[in-house]
Amino acid sequence: MRLFIAEKPSLARAIASAFPGPQKKGDGFIQLPGGDCITWCIGHLLEQAEPEDYSPSYKRWSFDTLPIVPDIWQLKPKANTKKQLAVVKKLIKQADQIIHAGDPDREGQLLVDEVLHYCQTAKTKLSQCQRLLVSDLNTNAIKKALGKLQSNGNFAPLSRSALARSRADWLFGMNLTRAYTLKGKQVGYQGVLSIGRVQTPILGMVVKREQEINAFIPHDFYQVEALIRTPDTQTFTAKWVPSEACQGHMDEEGRIINPKLAEHVANRITDKPAAVSKAERQQKKQPPPLPYSLSSLQIDAAKAFGLSAQQVLDICQSLYETHKMISYPRSDCRYLPTEQHQEAGAILSAINRTTSAYQPHVIACDPKRKSRAWNDKQVGAHHGIIPTQSLAAYSKLNANEQRVFDLICRQYLVQFLEDYEYRASRIELIIEGGVFVAQGNVPTKLGWKALFKQDKKTSDELPNVTEQDQLWCEQGVLLTKQTTPPEYFTDASLLAAMTGIAKFVVDKELKKVLRDTDGLGTEATRAGIIELLFKRQFLYRQGKQIRPTPAGMRFIESLPASLATPDMTARWEMILNRISHNEADYQSFLNELVANLRQQIDTCQQQRLTALADLPASPKTNPKRRYRKANTASSGKGRRSTKRQPNSHTNH
CATH class of the missing domain: 2.70.20.10 (Topoisomerase I, domain 3)
Structure with missing residues (x-):
């Protein structure tokens, strides 16, 4: 039996549509003719164990136990998906061959890989495991992908990169949140002071901009x-x-x-x-400009329609999963595989039938024209966001969905017009x-x-x-x-800052090695990180402006520059990207991180956070859920699969 393990039920159903009937739907799986089977995860089925799972002594927050660094990392089943995990585990044992069908990104790779290892899959099965890369949920596209299965071992660096990120977020966020919350209590602050390796520098950037504007003297x-x-x-x-x-x-x-x-x-x-x-x-x-990555689409949609990054991400997920009108949206790539060019005529015809806004321009398009967008060397696990051939649901889209889809269409159409x-x-x-x-x-x-x-x-x-x-x-x-003061951040400019972080890095030597495209967070997580800072009441909106609250200002002003500036985490993001390309070592990265973490905790212990003495408490957090979903939150998978807001304060 061949067993397909999809990242989520919608992907499993899409894969099933590429096979003939009759098919039998079971409890957590779909049986195919000939005995093959499709099952699925529901986002992450597993999550990082909490500190107290490693030792009861960690339940009490104390500097004596910091930093907490597991010798052997543990995962545990998520409470609400235990049943599906049991189904997957049983089918893995029965399978002769496994086909990994996680989303085509580093977190999608890790999501299924971690299940295979947690279920103690036999080494022979692991070595023979194949990878199905699906970036378009239409049946024809999936049939083509099924004809191009690769060895799952080819994607091990991608999985290691996601694992490094997940564990780095747990170590950094959990330890420093405990440390600064303990110091806050010493001066009377009773809330949780959440630290994240990405969220805190992003808040620091917004606070610094506020300080620059407040101190600005025109001349x-x-x-x-x-x-x-x-x-x-x-x-x-x-x-x-x-x-x-x-x-x-x-x-x-x-x-x-x-x-x-x-x-x-x-x-x-x-x-x-x-x-x-x-x-x-x-x-x-x-x-013409290249097709969209998620961040570039979010930036343009924010400028044109005032949509937040999270709104655009949610719309894209709907266009991809529900309506099947666009390719995989959580892409950091703006290029297209050369092979995709053969579908140009069919996609242009579909656009012409669908939206009257672009009909005159579609006529001018030459489907034989091949812009610089088609470049196999620039395409990794996924390609730029483009329309599919199945656009019948366009009339059912709401106004914002149509606006975002029209942007994606326009960015595709220009590839077939003259310079x-x-x-x-x-x-x-x-x-x-x-x-x-x-x-x-x-x-x-x-x-x-x-x-x-x-x-x-x-x-x-x-x-x-x-x-x-x-x-x-x-x-x-x-x-x-x-002279005029700097402008307050907006959704568009903050996203642009996160994707081109080199401009905001203080270290001149680091600036030299960072590329223009090196950023903080990933395509999948940036929207969630921004929303999390609003949820924590560290940021608020004033029209289109994104401003720090007094709590956000005072918190950042109490932190050392190494935590409040993007230098350190920008360097980590660069190394994580190199790990995904097998150009850097996972263990060396974690060793450096732990050494840095010890220094940060020592610095924290020597501080007295007097500025936090009268700081309003942050929103209450259920202590039982305080450290959960470190993996889920860092990947963004939990939100898109379960429709929950990330609630772990260790989220980046």
């Missing part, structure tokens, strides 16, 4: 523009580019802060000749020894940009001049401007 700065006339009476404006000699009159951003200097330049260039030192006119092309083309002009002038520059772009072919709203601003067409042409500066214009 004036000055720009000089030259109004230029050509011999044939065409006019344009060029901006002054201050030289190095002006450094002493600039702020940190390179803006002139000396009004007398700027006024002198404006007066000096008025009614003076302007010599063209450089004149460039180039025809340029811009390829955006424009003429880029740049003129550099010398006026009284100073350098002035004018730049302009003129669209020559909209191409894929026809699907996007165009700026009302007219194009910046510059005159066609050549080097050594003699123009005339009719007037120098002094512009007085004022």
Whole structure:
């Protein structure tokens, strides 16, 4: 008997649809013709054991027992899924061959792997276990995936990475939460002070932004523009580019802060000749944006419709699982496998039949066009989010579901439209020894940009001049401007910060090695982490702005910078990613983490958290559930499978 173990019931039913009948539905499984069987998990069937499961002495919170570091890690069945675990365990023993059908990401890999090891699956069965990768729940897509089974052993690094993340979250969150809660009690604070390796730096970023805005003092700065006339009476404006000699009159951003200097330049260039030192006119092309990853979709949906990250994730899960209208949504990839291109014609036809909004543009699409999105080297376990061929349920979608789906459609359609083309002009002038520059772009072919709203601003067409042409500066214009404070975070900008964390890392050496795409958390967890901070009453919303509460402010101000900044966890995320590619060692990562954890606890013991003395208590937490779901919360699997909000304060 071949046994398929799906991540959740909906995936099991989708796999079953790819097999002929008759099929028999059992209690926790589906029997296929010929004796094969499909069973399922319900998200994580197992969870990390709690400290008191390792030793009764850990039930009492005390610095004497910290840090708690298990010698042998334990998992235990989740109370509400014990029955299904028993079904899976029984079927594993009966199976001749096992096919792992977890979701195509690192947590999906771990979710089934941990069940196989917990059930003490025979080594022979484990070595022969195969992997089914399903990123599209439509029957035809699943049939294709069934024809491409791989050895499950190929995905061991992915599983180790998820395991490292799960155990790191447990160690970091549980130990430091206990430590800081104990210190809080010493000054009279009675609530739980929750620490997480991702949630705390994210809160720290929001608090730091609030502090920067509160401390911001505006100052004036000055720009000089030259109004230029050509011999044939065409006019344009060029901006002054201050030289190095002006450094002493600039702020940190390179803006002139000396009004007398700027006024002198404006007066000096008025009614003076302007010599063209450089004149460039180039025809340029811009390829279409890549298909969406989850985070890039969440960012665009937040900007366009004001949807939160969690709302977009929930909508995507519905579009994927319930309506089967999009591919696997929890993807961090924006590329597509080359093989997928052969489905382009069918998907374009489905879009054309489904939504009138894009029908004129679908006609212009060339299904043979292959944009840079199709790149096998950039595709890992899953690919970018795209529409499927089964779009009949579109009319049943609510307004927000249609909005998000339309974004996904647009991002797919542009792959089959021509590049955006424009003429880029740049003129550099010398006026009284100073350098002035004018730049302009003129669209020559909209191409894929026809699907996007165009700026009302007219194009910046510059005159066609050549080097050594003699123009005339009719007037120098002094512009007085004022600096503005940083903007408060919104859902879009906070997600962007989490996905491109290098910009917010303090350590200059770490900045150098982090890629633009290195981020905090994963596609599956970011929305939950943000929502968790609201639930803990550390953040609140003011319109679109995300602001820290007084409790959030005071808490972060009481923590050492190593916990409140993203440097440490950004480095960990980078290593976890390397583990998933078999480029770093799991045990070395955990050893370094434990060493760092001991230092953090020592630092905590030496502090006196006086700022927390009158801090309002955090929301009450059931102590029996306080450390549960460390695996589930960190992966985001529990929420999407059981529709519960994550409630473990060790969640990142």
